[in-house]
Amino acid sequence: MSSVLYDTPGPRAKRRNLLYSALFLVLLAAGVWWALSMMAEKNQLTAEKWSPFVTDSAIWTTFLFPGLGETLKAAGLALVIALPLGALLGIGRLSDHAWVRVPIGAVVEFFRAIPVLVMMVFASAMFVQFTTIESEVRPLYAVVTGLVLYNASVIAEIVRAGILSLPAGQTDAAKAIGMRKGQTMRYVLLPQAVTAMLPALVSQLVVIVKDTALGGAVLGFSELLFQIRSITANYGANTIAAFTVVALMYIAVNGLLTRFAGWLERRLRQGGKSSGATVDITDIDTELGGGVAEEVAVRKGHGTGT
Amino acid sequence: MQFRKTSAALAAVATLSLTATACGSSSGDGDKIVIGIKYDQPGLGLKTPDGKYTGFDVDVATYVAKELGYGADKIEFKQAPSAERENLIRNGDVKFVVASYSINDKRKAVVDFAGPYFLAHQDLLVRADDNSIKQASDLNAKKLCSVTGSTSAQNVKEKLAPKADLQEFGGYSECITGLENGAVDALTTDNSILAGYAAQKEHQGKFKLVGLKLSDEHYGIGLKKGDKELRDKINAALEKMKSDGSWEKAVKANFGPANYKNEPAPAITEK
Amino acid sequence: MFDFLDNPQYDLLGAFWVTVQLALYSALGSLILGTLLVGMRVSPVPLMRGFATTYVNAVRNTPLTIVLIGCSLVLYQTLGITLAGGDSKTIGFRMAVLGLAAYTGTFVCEALRSGINTVPVGQAEAARALGLSFFQVLTLIVLPQAFRSVIAPLANVLIALTKNTTVAAAIGVAEASLLMKEMVENESDSLLAVFGVIAFGFVLLTLPTGLLLGWVAKRMAVKR
Numbered sequence: 014m015s016s017v018l019y020d021t022p023g024p025r026a027k028r029r030n031l032l033y034s035a036l037f038l039v040l041l042a043a044g045v046w047w048a049l050s051m052m053a054e055k056n057q058l059t060a061e062k063w064s065p066f067v068t069d070s071a072i073w074t075t076f077l078f079p080g081l082g083e084t085l086k087a088a089g090l091a092l093v094i095a096l097p098l099g100a101l102l103g104i105g106r107l108s109d110h111a112w113v114r115v116p117i118g119a120v121v122e123f124f125r126a127i128p129v130l131v132m133m134v135f136a137s138a139m140f141v142q143f144t145t146i147e148s149e150v151r152p153l154y155a156v157v158t159g160l161v162l163y164n165a166s167v168i169a170e171i172v173r174a175g176i177l178s179l180p181a182g183q184t185d186a187a188k189a190i191g192m193r194k195g196q197t198m199r200y201v202l203l204p205q206a207v208t209a210m211l212p213a214l215v216s217q218l219v220v221i222v223k224d225t226a227l228g229g230a231v232l233g234f235s236e237l238l239f240q241i242r243s244i245t246a247n248y249g250a251n252t253i254a255a256f257t258v259v260a261l262m263y264i265a266v267n268g269l270l271t272r273f274a275g276w277l278e279r280r281l282r283q284g285g286k287s288s289g290a291t292v293d294i295t296d297i298d299t300e301l302g303g304g305v306a307e308e309v310a311v312r313k314g315h316g317t318g319t
Numbered sequence: 320m321q322f323r324k325t326s327a328a329l330a331a332v333a334t335l336s337l338t339a340t341a342c343g344s345s346s347g348d349g350d351k352i353v354i355g356i357k358y359d360q361p362g363l364g365l366k367t368p369d370g371k372y373t374g375f376d377v378d379v380a381t382y383v384a385k386e387l388g389y390g391a392d393k394i395e396f397k398q399a400p401s402a403e404r405e406n407l408i409r410n411g412d413v414k415f416v417v418a419s420y421s422i423n424d425k426r427k428a429v430v431d432f433a434g435p436y437f438l439a440h441q442d443l444l445v446r447a448d449d450n451s452i453k454q455a456s457d458l459n460a461k462k463l464c465s466v467t468g469s470t471s472a473q474n475v476k477e478k479l480a481p482k483a484d485l486q487e488f489g490g491y492s493e494c495i496t497g498l499e500n501g502a503v504d505a506l507t508t509d510n511s512i513l514a515g516y517a518a519q520k521e522h523q524g525k526f527k528l529v530g531l532k533l534s535d536e537h538y539g540i541g542l543k544k545g546d547k548e549l550r551d552k553i554n555a556a557l558e559k560m561k562s563d564g565s566w567e568k569a570v571k572a573n574f575g576p577a578n579y580k581n582e583p584a585p586a587i588t589e590k
Numbered sequence: 591m592f593d594f595l596d597n598p599q600y601d602l603l604g605a606f607w608v609t610v611q612l613a614l615y616s617a618l619g620s621l622i623l624g625t626l627l628v629g630m631r632v633s634p635v636p637l638m639r640g641f642a643t644t645y646v647n648a649v650r651n652t653p654l655t656i657v658l659i660g661c662s663l664v665l666y667q668t669l670g671i672t673l674a675g676g677d678s679k680t681i682g683f684r685m686a687v688l689g690l691a692a693y694t695g696t697f698v699c700e701a702l703r704s705g706i707n708t709v710p711v712g713q714a715e716a717a718r719a720l721g722l723s724f725f726q727v728l729t730l731i732v733l734p735q736a737f738r739s740v741i742a743p744l745a746n747v748l749i750a751l752t753k754n755t756t757v758a759a760a761i762g763v764a765e766a767s768l769l770m771k772e773m774v775e776n777e778s779d780s781l782l783a784v785f786g787v788i789a790f791g792f793v794l795l796t797l798p799t800g801l802l803l804g805w806v807a808k809r810m811a812v813k814r
Contacts, residue, residue, distance in 0.1 A: 017714045018732065019634045019724035026634070034637040041641065051669045055500040061521055071368035126796040127789050128753035130767055135785045138774045141406060142781060148406050149397075219651065226653035230489055230760050231771065233400045238655060245492035246359040247367055249521020252496045252663060260656045267651035402775075462678060467762055468772065486678035487762030493663055502667040503678075 052253070062251035066258050072244060080240035081262060087153060087228065087236060088221045091160035095221075096214075098161065099168025104198065106173050117169075124166040130227045133159035137232050152235070156228030160221055167220075171213045175206035208281050215274035219267045226263075237262060352389040354380045355399030355407050355416035355541075359490075362515015362573045363419050372396050374515070376538075378569040379436055379560070380417040383540070386556035405429045408541050415553065416541040419509060422589065431546065432539030432589040433553035436566075438582040441471050441533035442510035444517060444526050446498060452505055452529055455479035461504040462486060464494035471508045474534060491516065498526065505529075509536050514574040539589060554587050594777045595787065605769040606791050612686055612755040612765060613795070617748050619691030624698025625733070631703060634724055642699070650696040654689070654757045661689035662761040679764075686758035690751060697747045705740030706732055738810045745803030749796045766791060 022030060052058050065072050105117040124132075137155035140146050146154055179202060187197040229239030241255045248255075356376050357364035364376040377396070384394050399407050399418045407413045408430045415433070422432045445452050452461060458480035465472035467487045475483055486503055488494055495516055497503040506513065510528055517526045540553055560566045561584045594600060630642035649657065662685045665671045673684045709732050717731040756767035770788045777784055 016632060016634075017711050017718075018632055018727055020718060022634060030635050033635045037635065037637050037641070048664075048669060052664075055668055057496075057500070057668055069368060071370075075366075075368045075370055122797070123789075123793065126749075126753075126793045128756040128767065128792060130756040130759075131770060131785075131788055131792070134767070134771055134774060135781070138778070138781050142778060145410070148403050148410060148412055223651070223653040226655050227757065230655050230757075233403070235398075238653060242359040242490050242492070243366055245490070246361050246365055249519050250492040250495035250499070250516070251521075252492045253668065256656055256660055256663065260652050260660070263653055263656070264648050264651045268647065271647075271651065467759070467768070468775075484677045484679075486682065488662075489659070489760055493659070493667075496663060497667040500668050500670075502670065 057253050061249065063254045065248050065251070066254065072248075076240040076243050077237070077259070077262065080235060080237040081266070083153070083234070084222060084225045084236040084238075085266075087156050087160070087225045087234070088218065090153075090157050091164060091221050091225075092218055094157070095161045095164040095168055098165040100172050102165060102169035103172025103176070104203075106169060107176060109194070121166040121169050124162050125170070127163075129159050129163045129224050130231060132162050133228055134231055135159075136162075152228060152232045155232055156225060156234050156236075159228075160224055163224075164217060164221055167217060168214065171210050171217065172206065175210035175213075176202050178209055179205055211281060212274045212278040215270060215277060219270050219274075222267055222270070223263065351393050351395050352384050352387065353395045353397050353413045354384065355397050355404065355413040355418055356380060357400075357418045358398045360419065360512055360515060361519050363511060364417070365515075366396075366398075373573075375437070375511070375569055375573040376417040376419065378565075378573065379540075379557075380415075382560050382565055382569075383415075383417075383553055383556040386559060387552055404541060408543055411543065414542070415549070418541075419511065419536075420539055420541050421536040422539040426541070429544065430541045431544050431550055432541055433550045434539040434557055434587060434589055435537035435585045436540065436557050436560075437511065437538040438585045439509040439511040439536040439538060440531070440582075441474060441507060441536070442513055442531050443529040444498065444506040444513040445504065445529055446501070447525055447527045449504065455531060455533055458483040458505060462502070464488065464497055464503040464506045465508060466490060466494070469508065471534075475507055479533060495522075495526075507533075511538075511574065518574060537585060537588075550589070554589070557587060592780070592783050592787070594773060594780060594784070600769060600773060602766075602769065602787065602791075605764060605766045606795075608683070608763065608765040609752070609755050609791075610795065612683070612690065612758060612763070613748075613752040615687045616690035616694060616751055616755070619687060620694035620698050620747075620751065621744075623691055623695030624702055627695060627699035628702040628706065629728060629733075631699065632706060632728070646696040646699055649693055650700070652693075654693050654754055655760050657693045658686060658689040658757055658761050661685045661692070678762075682761055682763050683758075686755075686761060686763045689761075690754060690758070694747060694751045694754070697750070698744065701740045701743040701747055702733075702736055704743070705736035708739045709735045741803055741807035741810055745800055745807065748803070749800055752796050752799065753792065 020026070049058065102117055102121055105113050106121060108114045108117075133155050136158040137151065140151050140155055140158075176198075183201055183205065184197060187201045192200065225234070225236050226238040228234035229236045233239065237259055241252070241259055244255045245252050356372065356374075358366040358372075360374065360376075363374040364372065365374050366372055380396075381391060381394065385391070397407070397413055399413065399416050401418075404416050404418060404420060405426065408416055417436075419439070420426075420432075421439075422435055426432075443452060443455075443458075451457065455475065456479065458475060459482040461483060463472075463475060463480075463483045464486045465475075465488075467489060472485055472487065476485055486494075486497065488497075491506065491508065491512065494503060494506045498506055513528055516522060517528065540557075542549055542553070557566075560569075566584050595602065627642045627646060630638040631646070633639060662682065665688070666681055666685050672681045673688070675681075676684075713731055713735065714727055717727045722730065755765055758765055759768040759771070762768075766788060770784060773784045774781065
């Protein structure tokens with residue numbers, strides 16, 4: 014399979030690509046070797062810093078897995094609350110009445126413009142001052158509040174884009190058979206828009222999972238990243254090892270979610286919900302960026318949602 | 320057909336997130352005592368991977384609890400991060416807090432203290448082979464590390480060595496890594512905390528305390544405002560701990576080597 | 591209620607100026623890195639494709655906090671890379687820019703990749719028929735058109751970047767959110783005012799960016 018960006022390599026081009034590959038490999042290896050030898054020189058690669066993650070299962074059961082649990086709990090809660098809220102806001106923003114549309118638009122734009130971290134800090138401070146929420150769950154509440162406020166407004170935009178991506182004929186047809194606005198939304202537009210939105214929603218979950226880590230850094234919410242504090246306190250400041258392991262855990266979890274999103278997207282496309290174009294997704298190399306062909310297929314098929 | 324698949328997928332997502340949230344909250348027993356400690360401070364209060372707690376604060380807390388009539392199996396430890404200590408006490412989430420809690424007037428307006436049970440000083444931790452830092456003003460040409468927004472860092476920056484090159488991180492471990500690698504020259508905070516790090520088996524012989532007394536930190540046991548009865552009981556327990564030698568033993572056990580000379584047990588002032 | 595603004599202890603404008611600088615330098619860095627990455631991702635050299643894909647997938651899935659602390663802890667504290675020396679504060683700032691660019695670059699790469707795909711196949715085919723090499727096809731024909739079609743998504747990436755600068759507080763960069771945390775601790779009786787001021791600052795930074803780039807996107811769009 015070749016890309017439209019370059020000719021199918023002949024013998025000379027193949028040799029040249031091989032040469033570039035080798036050069037690139039040498040550069041990369043030299044960089045990695047230099048970094049590793051520097052780290053070894055500073056005793057950052059010693060077994061005593063890294064081996065606990067392999068030899069001591071307690072490090073996983075006491076710190077890392079409970080931390081991951083908290084991360085997923087906060088992310089799950091945030092998504093479950095933000096989803097209906099976001100859907101309402103998204104639909105509200107499409108309303109025919111200006112008195113609904115305009116304020117909702119302002120709210121959505123406002124919360125999209127403010128950093129999640131700022132909202133979390135603020136939510137936590139508010140909870141301390143004006144509520145009696147127990148200190149045990151307060152960080153969780155603050156993190157979820159921040160995530161919900163931000164993600165509801167993002168989801169609102171996803172929903173709006175999903176509905177707007179549907180062909181105008183759908184609304185026209187619904188009107189023609191005498192449906193009211195609410196009916197059109199409920200029976201015609203939303204079911205189709207949900208299909209178009211799902212992958213974007215799952216991708217948003219990746220963002221939420223990553224953002225829970227902010228709660229650990231600023232509020233002491235005991236999620237995965239925060240466990241590094243306890244681990245490094247117990248195993249002699251093995252910070253680099255601990256950050257590496259935790260980063261790999263995030264990459265694994267988010268990689269799975271991304272993969273799920275990709276699978277979902279393919280499934281939904283194969284179902285061929287939209288009229289017209291027939292899209293054969295299987296010959297599109299999404300992993301390695303098959304080049305121009307990919308998006309052409311996408312464009313013939315659907316709008317991409319967002 | 321298509322719609323059903325979609326809703327099934329949605330349902331799956333929803334169930335996933337719901338099961339993730341299903342998690343019971345533990346409630347304390349009536350005959351237990353809940354004590355707030357630090358979880359991430361070697362030498363003072365540390366949660367170890369096997370779920371146990373070690374450190375000087377933990378030893379003091381255990382001793383006091385025993386004197387109050389709670390055996391080791393009746394103690395429930397709770398994490399008390401610095402910013403949360405007042406809230407924990409005020410809300411009654413903990414009976415008392417033993418968490419490197421310096422007595423000062425601002426805090427005394429909100430909570431009551433028993434003790435003090437320990438006198439710490441702000442000090443510097445340097446590499447064992449580094450003899451170039453002897454007093455605080457030597458820091459002017461050095462790289463200093465502390466945690467973001469800590470009072471120790473402000474103290475150095477404003478009074479002791481205004482030209483010090485201050486690097487701030489979220490936790491002390493990052494500073495230790497920098498110190499280990501020679502990227503920073505000194506780490507500053509209470510000497511009790513520094514000694515705890517220096518005494519860890521991974522750090523034996525690597526770091527030492529300079530032995531400065533840049534501030535006085537009287538560690539007290541924080542408790543609910545106005546609970547005079549409890550305060551008297553805790554003070555009595557602390558007196559006993561000092562007189563029967565347990566105090567000395569706990570200090571030796573937790574702040575071992577690394578040039579750390581502890582102050583004698585302070586007299587109880589919070590009565 | 592807003593008395594705290596007169597307190598000389600809080601350098602609000604200074605903090606936001608750091609935020610703006612962080613955002614600008616990181617934006618520049620991430621655009622360059624993103625372009626390089628996308629070039630590698632669609633290149634005929636398999637190893638470069640593999641590297642760019644791995645890099646994008648790994649960094650995009652890591653929380654920014656880890657990326658930033660990693661930059662400071664590994665690059666500066668361990669490998670001794672300071673990018674032209676200076677004191678901890680300036681090095682910390684540079685590390686934050688580096689980390690933000692390394693993180694945002696992956697999103698720029700993804701946006702550009704979908705942008706490349708909006709360029710009609712005929713364009714690249716025609717260029718190849720003229721005998722242009724891959725590098726020429728990419729830089730002369732495809733990327734200029736791709737850039738014009740992804741200004742709107744890039745605007746979103748850059749707005750997200752502006753907000754993400756708040757995470758630089760984790761390595762001690764004195765930007766707006768660090769100041770906010772300090773104000774929240776000291777001014778607990780005017781929380782809403784503190785939040786209002788900081789929120790207003792960010793709205794002021796992100797909204798015009800969005801509007802401006804939205805307008806540019808409309809003007810620059812390739813009419814097909």
